[in-house]
Amino acid sequence: MLHRRIAVALLLCALLPAGAGCRRIEEAPPADPAETASPEPEPGDPDMPPHARPDLTEALRADRDAPRSPADGGGRAWIEGDANATAQTPGRWTVIYEAGPLGVAEGGAVYLMTSPFWGWSTPQTFDRDLHGYTEVTTSAAGLTLEAAAVDAQLLQVRIGGRALAPGERIRFLFGASETLAGPDRFAERDERFWVAVDGDGDGVRRILDDSPRIDVAPGAPARLILTLQSTARPGEPARLVAALLDASSSAAHFDGDVTLDALPEGLTGPTRIALRGGVGEASLAVKARGVYRLAGRSGAFEAVSNPLVVDGAAPLLWADLHGHSQLSDGTATPEDYFRYARDVAALDVVALTDHDHWGVRFLDQRPELWEAIRSQVRGFHAPGRFITLLGYEWTSWIHGHRHVLYFGDEGSIYSSLDEATDDPRELWAALSGQPALTFAHHSAGGPIPTNWAIPPDPVFEPVTEVVSVHGSSEALDAPGSIYSPIPGNFVRDILNRGMRLGFVGSGDSHDGHPGLAHLESPSGGLAAILSPERTRDGVLTALRARHSYATNGPRIVLRARLAGHPMGSVVPHSALRDGALLQVAVFAPGEVRRVELVRSGALSVLWEQEGQRDVSFELALDDLAPGEYLYLRVVQLGGGAAWSSPFFVE
Numbered sequence: 001m002l003h004r005r006i007a008v009a010l011l012l013c014a015l016l017p018a019g020a021g022c023r024r025i026e027e028a029p030p031a032d033p034a035e036t037a038s039p040e041p042e043p044g045d046p047d048m049p050p051h052a053r054p055d056l057t058e059a060l061r062a063d064r065d066a067p068r069s070p071a072d073g074g075g076r077a078w079i080e081g082d083a084n085a086t087a088q089t090p091g092r093w094t095v096i097y098e099a100g101p102l103g104v105a106e107g108g109a110v111y112l113m114t115s116p117f118w119g120w121s122t123p124q125t126f127d128r129d130l131h132g133y134t135e136v137t138t139s140a141a142g143l144t145l146e147a148a149a150v151d152a153q154l155l156q157v158r159i160g161g162r163a164l165a166p167g168e169r170i171r172f173l174f175g176a177s178e179t180l181a182g183p184d185r186f187a188e189r190d191e192r193f194w195v196a197v198d199g200d201g202d203g204v205r206r207i208l209d210d211s212p213r214i215d216v217a218p219g220a221p222a223r224l225i226l227t228l229q230s231t232a233r234p235g236e237p238a239r240l241v242a243a244l245l246d247a248s249s250s251a252a253h254f255d256g257d258v259t260l261d262a263l264p265e266g267l268t269g270p271t272r273i274a275l276r277g278g279v280g281e282a283s284l285a286v287k288a289r290g291v292y293r294l295a296g297r298s299g300a301f302e303a304v305s306n307p308l309v310v311d312g313a314a315p316l317l318w319a320d321l322h323g324h325s326q327l328s329d330g331t332a333t334p335e336d337y338f339r340y341a342r343d344v345a346a347l348d349v350v351a352l353t354d355h356d357h358w359g360v361r362f363l364d365q366r367p368e369l370w371e372a373i374r375s376q377v378r379g380f381h382a383p384g385r386f387i388t389l390l391g392y393e394w395t396s397w398i399h400g401h402r403h404v405l406y407f408g409d410e411g412s413i414y415s416s417l418d419e420a421t422d423d424p425r426e427l428w429a430a431l432s433g434q435p436a437l438t439f440a441h442h443s444a445g446g447p448i449p450t451n452w453a454i455p456p457d458p459v460f461e462p463v464t465e466v467v468s469v470h471g472s473s474e475a476l477d478a479p480g481s482i483y484s485p486i487p488g489n490f491v492r493d494i495l496n497r498g499m500r501l502g503f504v505g506s507g508d509s510h511d512g513h514p515g516l517a518h519l520e521s522p523s524g525g526l527a528a529i530l531s532p533e534r535t536r537d538g539v540l541t542a543l544r545a546r547h548s549y550a551t552n553g554p555r556i557v558l559r560a561r562l563a564g565h566p567m568g569s570v571v572p573h574s575a576l577r578d579g580a581l582l583q584v585a586v587f588a589p590g591e592v593r594r595v596e597l598v599r600s601g602a603l604s605v606l607w608e609q610e611g612q613r614d615v616s617f618e619l620a621l622d623d624l625a626p627g628e629y630l631y632l633r634v635v636q637l638g639g640g641a642a643w644s645s646p647f648f649v650e
């Protein structure tokens, strides 16, 4: 389903401001892998892999390069009356368009486009009984308006009879019939009713930059979540965040409180947390070692937190390194994206990675959008508390998508559509000398698989995103494996070919909910970063060393050491002469069903039981050979999962 799945499902025709080279692309629905499995990709031309979409790249370039007349995008538009909506609550809105000094030629057109993200009705004029029925009128004499929904979310009004003169108006009553119009699923400030104008009638349009804004308010509270810091040492404080969410996991507009059950021995702090705008937090004092889970309630809603593990071990940081805002094809302003990450999802590290060239407006064409992101990244960054990273998504329809993260305040967009940087090797060359990393994602299928024929750069790409809202690219046998899978293109296949990659998960959220994408999708993604430093440098150092692991959303604490080495390490075979001890500890929010080992491509079950959330064991591996790799996979009841970064034996 479109709204449950992700942005590339969208309709290129609606997305392209020009509509040049317009064609429909649909994401394949999730399906039985056995039915959709295509043959293993042949290692052929690395410059044009078998699943590439050069047609899409060409269409995007044609749109980018299509000449616009001065009359395109002319005029202004506004919402008459109430410019508010409530998520998932049908309504009716009036949009007025007024022609600019150049007017709109006879044969030209004015377009009304609701946001393609997520769930707005298409403005349409063909059926009063369907959502989004729209009346299009004008008081200008001698004008004919020919209105037609020409694509999802896109209503075209062709101007006939004569030109629309400067100052003349067109009125759109969106949701005109009793069925009204359906708004977005997700709360969002400053969402737009996009208006575009083909002023000279050549079929090329441009959007109005100041298209009308509408605020979509969250719905009523529907669930409570309690997020507890995952690790602490005795004597340190631990942060607890409470959030009351609406039915689509936006923070509900609610002022009240959460009452915690009596705190367990070993923790002290308040048992009442005030909620403002649905969110609140408390600082707990940690007195003693142990594993803690807290329960609380707010009105009819109850929740149990994830575990807090208090021992002497090094801390971990929870990160979501991949997500989208309304500046490309997601929900939320950049400011609200970062606020949600910090205050609702209680992340330690977050990146906003809007597309370089995908969505309604394009970052690589509009420096002001990139500057808006940079300024929010700078504003929210608080070393020691909350780490923000500047980034974007290099959205190649030839080689697969990669997001680029910068670990300083500076960074440029090297566009996947720019002929100078449309190959990953050119991207890495452009990044040379900069504190940056790149992350291949949905690499085994989804909207576009990764072209592994070009090996990941060892400096810029030490880790790979094995799980997100698209599902898992680890292996076909993974919980929630990716849709449209390409056998032979999974991360496990790549490790089998000798590449060394650590693992992260990240949401690729488009719903404005970084860190909690799994609440609205069968799968999400988080990265656990094993960094003793809560700084950008600490995160960069940990990722370069592959000291990280992935989950598909739940905050599973996973500890693993091989012969004393942390996950992600290259372990010299000489260190394993006396046998290799694999030490494993898991502290999970849910019941752990299995702990599995993948060793040089082979899957085995190390531990399998019911009824336990905390699991620890040791295993002697006495026959590891140079060139082998191994990693752990933890599976909870219900499909929550974690993947350790691999150990590599050298």
Ligand SMILES: [Zn+2]
Binding pocket: 393, 401, 402, 441, 442
């Ligand atoms: Zn992507």
Ligand SMILES: [Zn+2]
Binding pocket: 322, 323, 324, 393, 508
């Ligand atoms: Zn993405």
